[in-house]
Amino acid sequence: MAMDPPPRPSSSLFDVFLRLRPSRSNDARFLTVEDGEGAHPTHITIKPPTDDKRKRAVERFAFTQVFEEDARQMELFKGIGVVPMIEGVLGANGHHGRDGLLATLGVTGSGKSHTILGTKSQRGITQMALDVLFQATGEQLVQSFYGAPAFTSLAAADVSEAHMFTATAFLDSMYGNVDQSSFISRGQASVPDCSSFITNGGSRSNKVPRPSTMPQSPSVDDIALPVDETAEYAIVISMYEVYNDRIFDLLTGTVTKSKHPNVKRRALLFKSTEQSPDRKVVAGLTKIICGSFEEALMVLETGLMERKVAGTGSNAVSSRSHGFFCVEVKKRDMQRKGPWSSSTLTIVDLAGSERARNAKTAGETLAEAGKINESLMYLGQCMQMQSDHQAGSRNVVPFRQCKLTELLFSNSFPSPSARTTHYHHPQKSIMVVTADAQGDFNATSQILRYSALAREVTVPRIPSTTSAIISSTTSTSGALKPGLTSGRTTPSGRTTPSAVLEELEAAHAEIARLTADVEVFALRLAEETARRKVAEASWCAAEEHMQDLEQDIRDECFAETEAAVAAERRRWQAALDNEQDSQAAHLDSKIDVVIKATRAQMRDVVKVYEDPEPGLRERMEELERENEVLRAKLEVREREAALKSASPVKKLRVLKGKRFEDPALMMGLED
Template sequence: MESQPHASFQVYLRLRPPYQQSPRKSNGENFLTVLPPVPTASDENIECMTSTQVTIHPPSNHRSQKIETFSFTEVFDETCGQNDVFGRVVAPILEGVLQDGRDGMLATLGVTGSGKTHTILGNRQARGMTQMSLDVLFRSLSDRISRLSESQIEQCNDADAEIMDADAFMTKVTSVIEPHQIPKPNTFPTKPSVDPYIVQCPGPPSTKYAILMSIYEVYNDKIFDLLAPSNAARRKALLFKSTRSSSDRKVVTGLRKVMVTNLYDALQVMGVGQYQRSHGETGSNDKSSRSHCFISLELKKLEKNKLDGSTKIKESTFTIVDLAGSERARNAKTAGDRLAEGGHINKSLMFLGQCLELSTAQSLGHTPKVPYRQSKLTELLFTNSYNPAAEPQIAAIVVTADPAGDFNATSQILKYSALAKSSVNLRPPTVMSGRSASGSSLFSHFSVVSGYTEERPDSSLSALSVASSHRAMLSQDMMNMIVLLQRQLKEADEKIKAAEKRAEEADARCLEIEMQVREEVTSDMELRMSMMEKRMLLKLQDQAEKEEMHVDHKLDILKRTLMETNDENDRARDMEIGEYVRELEAENNSLRNEVQALKRKRANGESPLKERSLNRLKF
């Protein structure tokens, strides 16, 4: 059985070494066996061949006695260390990212406690794939690492990201998180060494690289930024959508991205992300990951044009994914929030398994559609893998398994992650007596025939007659089974047709009900609109009448005011005229009296002129 290449991922299996400091948390019975490599005619050096197959043996008390064989790209047994996994799995991905500019992805998958986080992040004695990858990146780029200018940040920031350098980021973070809570990079292990895996980057020395680091998690099927510390109740879920520059490629928008220029800064940023990640205590693990964690390293290749001095930016991304482990609530002893978290984790891993199985079917020539939009996890893992406008990413999944762990959970993960599989059922056949209408007599007669041939009768003639009779009985049983199956098939067809008819009637009834509801809603809305129109007309008429009355009232007031003003003016004018007439009459009377006095004086012989002259002399 040959291993088939996976459509999106190369799948590796890593077996966890036995527990040394604590007793085995299982039944203590190994059920996984690594098969030795099978040489072919093209294999010249058999010593360099690697194992690609593993068999799984059910425990003796298990209801299934089926031995299954699973094929992977490569199988790492319990003796393989971090350096072996890095050299075979991660180093080729980094080479493609640095030399060819392709996107790369590394993910771990397995049951809780099978060694996923140890593979990705390591422990106090050995580095994980993440630290070793960062070391290779910075040592390979060396003096070519640069910072992005403001204009370059605007040029390459098409995902509404908040981009800052490492110093500004740590200053901002330590104002929210106590510094002692963030792991110190100088306390991390420095082994294994990555000297053999340094990559020679192409291009002239003037070509520079900038590295942007972001960390986010998928928690309860929502995406959260782990580099933006905030209250858990106020965390804002991020969107996974197309970029402004390309509708074919999707990214997580609104992330905080840190410009890192050395390994120390990158490890500090990683420590902040791990501190912020959702963890919880369960019955299976003291510090169990409750989310899927993504560590994204974006490489910005800055190529300067010698003619016009402009800078062209090429991008490639290396993503490391630490998937949460599948768990059973009974074994993990979870409740409340932990139970809900476990449900979301198992659901997303179930969808991931479906996508992996269908993706494998595609590689075998079938054309099923991979439903990767069912969950945020599968959408993040598979969306950019099916982009026809871009070169496919280099991706690998390391499946971790404990050979003496949970048999059911481990076998389930192996079934949907393996590149190929086969099985052999070793359960002995059950000898049944008598005949049954369901056709079990067919298998019982096989057992009877086998048992009879072992008895070796004395006469060959009697043996032949017995065999003939058994053959006739077997043929009759087969005919009975065929008739029974045909009858069952006919009944099933009738049931299917009846169900289809009922479905059509139900659809017609639903359509009729929908039309009735639409008509009722339409008539009701028309009635409501008519009533609203009448109310509005009455309201407008009432308002118009009120406005008309208001205007009439104002006109009456103005008219009365004008009339009163005219009356007052007339009275004042009459008074002035009367006063003037009286003054004229008084003056006229005065003149008349004076004339009368002059006449009397003249009559008496007095001269008015003389009297006037005397008066002047007196004066």
């Protein structure tokens, strides 16, 4: 069944355009552009490589328009409808502006950044869109210096709790000196100190982006858009990126890093605020009021310097995040100076999908690639569900699965419980898919599979299998006998050759789809395996560290216990020595008493011998007996003292005992 060319969808989620990268060699192409019935081609066909062993199907995809390899930047700019989108954002003829979204999608190295941001010699869609905006507003654009009448009202009317600068103040804070009175923030009555946003004027002088050195072609001077002659406009620019499923401001990261190198970037929230209860916004962004095209280009280049990039096997400068460039066009009546109405042109440079095997990524870069591929997979699911909505399906679009799809679709599918106070025109969205006809077939086919507006699968015939089935369903005479079958039936129970072939084709289509899913899951498995190995290595390192720490603690506790036991032993030894000394002193005092008594008795004996008295002989004999008793007691005491070898008075007691061993000898000496 032939696939009809898709009409240009006016109310669909995306108008999808395909741009092919110019061929870099004479290698075989797997992608062919079909000649369209209209003015532009809308269909392509991709065929698996000849060395493919999976027998995958030939696939045909339909897009709003296909731009071939020789398409120029201006042809793409006008062909995809950027000019009508900008006109809708400006909101001419007294109407409110309509939000616009332009996004690029493709494999790494397929030409996304060239399409959106251009090269050193050609401008991209972003620069041309800015030029058209500033050219259209012209003299009706408000001044962007601090103190201008519109500056305070713009800051107060912002619903995203943003930190708002004039372009002059912001660029001075980045590349030179800045007047601190040029900064104002919502929710702060007084002008705060903005020293944290000031950098050294000479440290970045060699990186100042100069608009005069940037490409000036292609020119958009021939594009004129209608605007409200009674209105005045203000253009406010902000930039942020979605990195590892978190939102980071691109206009404060460079400033903060230059002032505080060790401070990590703070992730922002996508939420409803007090002034935006019906719509979610990125809260806390840095927003720059630009008064000229040159100021806007310098702000753009400043934000691009902060975006995460890395070199991989697929691309020397590969974006590792999804970049968002937001241009808010604010409008109010020039005479009445009423409230500002706002519409936003958002340009999104999606990070390219890549296969880890081809990109040769590892470590942090592999984790980044996993997050990128996961978010793009969810984006594909949302786009496929949107295609089902076109066919009448009522399934809910799962846009809350990751931060990227939430940013792109949350305001397109408001919550049924939300109380809408202001009517918002549906967002106009354009998707530019870039593809390399000589690149990675698997990755490119996967991108095309969920971004195309329509898809048709042609299952290749397998002669050997087909002939076997046909031959098995016929008899030797060439006709199937009534009531007999070949013994092989299809899952539906039908046994005719045509039914078998139809279900075989359906089975091959299902195999192709499952093969693509298996490739995605294999990549995710490799990423999860790598993360698991990193976690296991970290776990082992932590266990070894804990074992070392436990051993150190045990050694420390053992040393402290040994020291405490030694101190206690010394204390008890000192107490024992003191006790022994006191006992020895007490014994010495007793011995002195005995010696003194003995001397007194000796003196009495001598006196008796010198002047004998009647009955004194008996008294002397009695004293001698007592002396013998005392001498025996003294010897017992000396033997007990000799057993105590640690006593410091041992020698003294022995000397004293020997000194008074023979009282008779002393008596002879006295005589």
